[in-house]
Amino acid sequence: MPNTKAYAAYAPDQDLKPFEFDRRSVGDDDVKVKIDYCGICHSDIHFAHDDWGMTEYPVVPGHEIIGHVTEVGSKVTRFKPGDLVGIGCMVDSCRECTPCKNDLEQFCEKGMVMTYGSPDPEMGGVTQGGYSSQIVVKEHFVLNISDKLDLKGVPPLLCAGITTFSPLNQWKVGKGQKVGVIGLGGLGHMGVKFAAAMGAEVVMITRSPEKGEDAKRLGASSVLVSTDQEAMASQAGTFDFLLNTIPVAHDINPYMPLLKFNKTMVLVGATPIEVHSMQMIFGNRHLSGSLIGGIKETQEMLDFCAEHNIVSDIEMVNIQDVNTAYERVMKGDVKYRFVIDMKSL
Amino acid sequence: MPNTKAYAAYAPDQDLKPFEFDRRSVGDDDVKVKIDYCGICHSDIHFAHDDWGMTEYPVVPGHEIIGHVTEVGSKVTRFKPGDLVGIGCMVDSCRECTPCKNDLEQFCEKGMVMTYGSPDPEMGGVTQGGYSSQIVVKEHFVLNISDKLDLKGVPPLLCAGITTFSPLNQWKVGKGQKVGVIGLGGLGHMGVKFAAAMGAEVVMITRSPEKGEDAKRLGASSVLVSTDQEAMASQAGTFDFLLNTIPVAHDINPYMPLLKFNKTMVLVGATPIEVHSMQMIFGNRHLSGSLIGGIKETQEMLDFCAEHNIVSDIEMVNIQDVNTAYERVMKGDVKYRFVIDMKSL
Structure with a gap:
């Protein structure tokens, strides 16, 4: 009998349905994690629907994983059973190339092993993600999670969080800077929270003036409506950084002069x-x-979140409702990310 | 009788015809220059044809100017009559804003005064460029030209030259780097010369394999044909820098993965x-x-050219042939820039 319960997308209808499979047994440098929560990322939907032409079915999506350690290998030093941990978009890389040695595993020259949908170097087939009861991951790719945070809002930090934190961090956003966040969805709402916590003056740039109130609640000091040409012209040449989170094809000519x-x-x-x-x-x-x-x-991002009490705004769903949640994400009907309560599995 | 002979573009037919006007008298910090040569830049044609909707006719184009000093103002210290000098795309700026104080006059917060077609702060009307017998320019905007160089090929350095030198210089292109120059025209041929002189391995990237021989003569070590998908794939992820000089609308997706x-x-x-x-x-x-x-x-670019004996490959024309030269530029029929011999005026 397989050791792991999950929900997987199947061809041809691409809906997610119950699935069972075997996780590998715990190796010397592995950590086994019982999954408590898993976020729903738009990439999960693209993958389930084979939008990128690379999906092998059945696939278990999910790369925003929070859980508790249940077992560790003999060489594991950073974790013990009971620890609260996270797993994000990657579960392995070569660890030897220049990007890996420079803490940029996402650019591993041999290709990072993604949490789901990558060729699985240990088990064959493809890796399977976090819409599941448990996962086994190499220690290096397991993250510490502070128990100070409201756990339900933590899963999206592992993808939406790092995706927006990293550019703000790399470009050294901070006090005295005016930063524009373009688009207020799962990524944009994290971008506003981070940029504000870093000390910048944050301007929410959106086509939808009705998003203004929420943007201010999240930390924006003002709202710039991108279809208001006069307002856009009045702020030309005043921004130190723009984070563009728009997820659909668009023309960036109106934004660059800012x-x-x-x-x-x-x-x-x-x-x-x-x-x-x-x-x-x-x-x-x-x-x-x-x-x-x-x-x-x-890990720096997660520590920053613990220090500044930052989590994602989420709506919790049961795994049985995942197909409905997908439909709502595609309509933009979520503030701002769905998280699956894995107890429902 | 006006003190300056020139050729100007007129509306509505936009052809260039003889024109006479007055240059200002020499002020304390002005340098008066008798023009020997003026390059033809594609921008001149856009301006003459009002492609950018900002032309006031008649306009005298020309911002690749080489000549000899004939008179200097009382406060001028760097030049004396007889000196060989150049004037490029700018003739004034506020000199007081942050960009100006950081030697980035092209980003002057009050707007640089372009050599032609800008509101003229001294004379009213608009500035008039180098297709003319003489010009009066503030000392700060006058450049030293080495008499070691073949003067006929120097004018294009003042626009095509600095346009390609600056990014290669700012991104510190040099030994041990593989640099791609995309497009082999007036800008591209300078890019190849500069990148090679800086010590980089230069790859000419073009749709036209027949340009290969010339690219190698200019300093490229190899040619990559951008329509050859196999060749493009084999060089993915190998370039340290790409200089894109393509002057027409295009899709850069095939190039970015390089x-x-x-x-x-x-x-x-x-x-x-x-x-x-x-x-x-x-x-x-x-x-x-x-x-x-x-x-x-x-000035650094001009000094680099003197040190490495770099000039533009040019074809010399008389001012009476400027309209024909424009037609040939628009057809891409020049290797690689036209220069006007102002003795013909």
């Missing part, structure tokens, strides 16, 4: 964009992409 | 582009714009 010269917009949404080079040439402006963060930086 | 992680493509062509953020997110890759360079860096 930046001071030599400043940067970072894209974290996976989407096609258009821009006229003149918007970047006049002002030597920069556009960058940013992919999650390495394990070391993810 | 970069190593955390590396940059700089755009210097004025054109709309498309990119999928995934090409930047996977690899934390960067895209930047770059606008000419400040006066200090332009």
Whole structure:
């Protein structure tokens, strides 16, 4: 009888249904975790629906995992049974290449092993994620979670959190800076919380003025409506940093002139964009992409959250409601992330 | 009788025809220059044709100016009559704002005064450029030119040269780096020369394999044909820097994966582009714009050219042939820049 209960997406209808499979037994440097909560990330939906043409069915999504350690291998030093831990988007990498040695496992030259949907170097087949009762992960990829935080809001930190924290951290956002967060969804709401906690003046930039109140509750000091050309023009050349979280194809020409010269917009949404080079040439402006963060930086983010009492705003659901939750995410009908209570499995 | 002969573009037919006007008399910090040569830049054509909707006719184009000093104001210390000098894209700025104080006059907060087509703070009307017999310019904006160089090829250094030198210089291109130059025109051919002289391994990236021989003559060590998907895939993740000089709307998705992680493509062509953020997110890759360079860096570029014997490959024309030259530039029929011999005026 398989040792792990889960929900998996199946072809051809792509709905998630009950699934059982075997996790590997605990190796010397492995940590076994009983999963308490798992966040629902938009990537889970793209993967379940094979939007990126790389899905092997059945697949168990989920890379925002919070749980308790139940067993550790003989060489594990940082964890013991009972510890509260997290697992994010990666569960392995080569640990020997230049990016790995520089704490950038997400750029491992041999390819990071993603928490689900990657070729599984230990078991064959593909890795299976966190919509499951338990998981076995190498110690290096297991994160410490502070019990000071409201645990239910912690899972999204492991993807939405690090995705927005990393660029704000890398570009040294802080006091005295004016930072714009474009788009108020799962990523954007974390971006506002982090940038405000880092001490920046945060401006929520959105097409939807009705999002203003919530943006201010989250930490924005003001709201800039991107369809208001006069307002946009009045703030041209005043921003030190822009975090663009828009998840659908769009034109960034209206936003680039908001930046001071030599400043940067970072894209974290996976989407096609258009821009006229003149918007970047006049002002030597920069556009960058940013992919999650390495394990070391993810731990720094979690520690920052514990220090500043930051979690995600979430709605809790049972695993049986995951297909409905997916539909609501696709309609943008969630403030701001769903988390699955794995007790319901 | 006006003191300056020139050729200007007129509305509505936009052709260039003879024009006469008055330059200002020499002020305390002014340098008067008799113009020997003036390069033809694609921007001149955009301006003459009012492609950017900002042209006041008649306009005298030309911002790649080489000549000899004929008179200096009482406070001028760096020049004397007879000196060989250059004037590029700017003739004034506020000199007091943060960008100006940091030798980035092109980002002057009050707006740089362009060599032609800007409101003229001294004379009223708009500034008039280098397709003319003489020019009067503030000392700060006048550049030293080495008489070691073949003068005929020097004018394009003042725009095509600094436009490509500055990003290569700012991103510290040099030995041990693999640099791709995309597009082999007026800008691209300077990019290849500079990157090679800086010590980098230069790869010419082009859709046109027939440009390969010339690229190698200019300093490229190899040619990568961008329509050859196999060749492009084989060089994915191997470039330290990409200089994109393509002057027409294009999709940069095929080029971004050539970069190593955390590396940059700089755009210097004025054109709309498309990119999928995934090409930047996977690899934390960067895209930047770059606008000419400040006066200090332009002088550094000219000194670098004198040290490495670098000039532009040019075709010399008489001023009477400027309209034909414009047509040939628009067809891409020049290797690699036209220079006007002002003796013909």
